[in-house]
Amino acid sequence: MPLTQSAPFSEEFRVQFSSTRRGARLARLLAVEQLRSWGLPFDAAAQVVAELASNAVQHGRTPGRDFRLVLRRPTPEVLRIEVTDTQGALLPATGRSLPACAESGRGLLLVEALADRWGVTSGPLPCKTVWAELAIPDDGEEAAAWIR
Structure with missing residues (x-):
């Protein structure tokens, strides 16, 4: 009987969007559908x-340059979200304190609260990728908590 080897699990969705508010909105909508x-x-x-x-x-x-969204499931238990832009020299600021009256600047705090891990990868020049990983629950009770 020949031995067969199953392919490793992996799912991926990759799309480029215009660097506009409309592109950002479309990225969210298509991510939800995927x-x-x-x-x-x-x-x-x-x-x-x-x-x-x-x-x-x-x-x-x-x-004139787009940004790229990648949704990747390297394993059945992990969802990795990657967004790549063309400003590799501008790294996200984290851990800074904002005045209470600030109208923006809290987005990465939300990412940090929702993701199990997140970070930034530089390159290829001139790009950077900001990524976040979320654990995928394996049963309905945990899934309800994951939806928050």
Whole structure:
């Protein structure tokens, strides 16, 4: 009897968007539809995509250059969200305190609260990728908590 080897689990969704508010909104909408097609809860992930895409448009924009969204499931238990922009020299500021009256600047705090891990990868020049990983619950009770 021949031995067969199963392919490693992996699912990926990759799209480029214009670096506009409309592009950021479309990234969130398409991410939700992709997560639905994979049968995953999507509320927390949609918020993370919205924040990272918004940051790519607001802080990582180079005129005429797009940003890229990647949703990846390297294993059945992990969802990795990656947003790549073309401003590799501008790294996200974290851990800074904001005045109570500040109207913006809290997006990465939301990402930090929703994601199990997140970070920034530099390159290829002139790009950077801000990524977040969320654990995918394996039963209905945990899934309800993941949706928040």
